[in-house]
Amino acid sequence: MPIIETRALRKTFRSVRRGEGLAGAIGALFSRTYDERVAVDDVTMAIGEGELVGYIGPNGAGKSTTIKMLTGILVPTSGTIEVAGIVPHEQRRRNAKNIGVVFGQRTQLYWDLPLRESFELLRSIYGIPRDRFRRNLDHFTEILALDEFMGTPVRQLSLGERMRGDFAAALLHDPRIVYLDEPTIGLDVVAKEAIRTFIYDGSVERLRDEYGTHRTLIVHLTEPQPDFAVEGVEAESDDPLTVRLRFDRRSLTAEALIRRVTERYAITDVAINEPEIEDIVRRIYLEGYHQPPARST
Numbered sequence: 692m693p694i695i696e697t698r699a700l701r702k703t704f705r706s707v708r709r710g711e712g713l714a715g716a717i718g719a720l721f722s723r724t725y726d727e728r729v730a731v732d733d734v735t736m737a738i739g740e741g742e743l744v745g746y747i748g749p750n751g752a753g754k755s756t757t758i759k760m761l762t763g764i765l766v767p768t769s770g771t772i773e774v775a776g777i778v779p780h781e782q783r784r785r786n787a788k789n790i791g792v793v794f795g796q797r798t799q800l801y802w803d804l805p806l807r808e809s810f811e812l813l814r815s816i817y818g819i820p821r822d823r824f825r826r827n828l829d830h831f832t833e834i835l836a837l838d839e840f841m842g843t844p845v846r847q848l849s850l851g852e853r854m855r856g857d858f859a860a861a862l863l864h865d866p867r868i869v870y871l872d873e874p875t876i877g878l879d880v881v882a883k884e885a886i887r888t889f890i891y892d893g894s895v896e897r898l899r900d901e902y903g904t905h906r907t908l909i910v911h912l913t914e915p916q917p918d919f920a921v922e923g924v925e926a927e928s929d930d931p932l933t934v935r936l937r938f939d940r941r942s943l944t945a946e947a948l949i950r951r952v953t954e955r956y957a958i959t960d961v962a963i964n965e966p967e968i969e970d971i972v973r974r975i976y977l978e979g980y981h982q983p984p985a986r987s988t
């Protein structure tokens with residue numbers, strides 16, 4: 692049985708349409724017409740316990756609105772929704788016990804309190820037994836490296852430090868379900884990688900294998916080659932001594948490409964760039980996700 696299930700989920704927002712000027716404002720007091728904006732339309736999904744699911748789309752596609760309905764913050768306009776057997780907006784307290792949430796642009800930590808005291812307040816709110824709280828906090832302190840700023844007020848933390856604190860806060864009560872809404876927004880490359888390592892259990896590498904089909908070989912030449920060309924690849928030059936070769940690893944290995952290059956040109960160095968996860972997510976959104984075929988053993 693799915694732990695999260697929605698059918699034909701829809702959410703619309705209405706706003707009063709006002710005419711221009713003072714007359715329009717006064718008219719809206721007596722006769723109102725509304726503009727309707729559809730934020731989420733016909734979302735049907737079933738997610739089993741233990742699954743890790745990515746919900747992707749461009750800004751304004753309704754991702755955050757869907758999560759707010761799943762958490763009980765918003766009431767659906769139509770359709771049905773169940774989370775762990777609960778209708779979230781009807782039983783918000785029970786639903787809150789089952790879930791942990793990280794919103795990249797908001798925090799559940801207490802702004803003026805040290806991080807440690809924020810965790811203590813959450814322990815009290817969720818009624819976490821002290822031994823389980825201590826065990827969980829020690830675990831997250833170690834893997835998220837929280838020790839060095841546990842005594843620092845939340846308002847003095849860097850964005851990366853605060854996000855690590857928010858992850859621990861969302862998981863302290865052992866929730867059955869965790870929602871992550873843009874958890875790496877605004878973070879630098881190092882912090883993003885730390886968060887992704889904490890979240891994913893190998894699925895990022897599988898995504899790279901399935902969708903990161905194109906790699907880039909960076910070639911450093913001993914002398915300029917204005918007519919540089921290699922069959923079967925796209926070449927572009929950043930400067931006279933550097934060429935970037937984009938190739939499809941399904942039809943050409945890096946080893947074979949390097950051999951083709953060195954047979955024709957003198958080089959000083961080469962490097963390979965793997966596709967960024969953002970580029971892979973963009974491709975999945977544009978082309979759709981497909982379940983990879985089972986690999987033979």
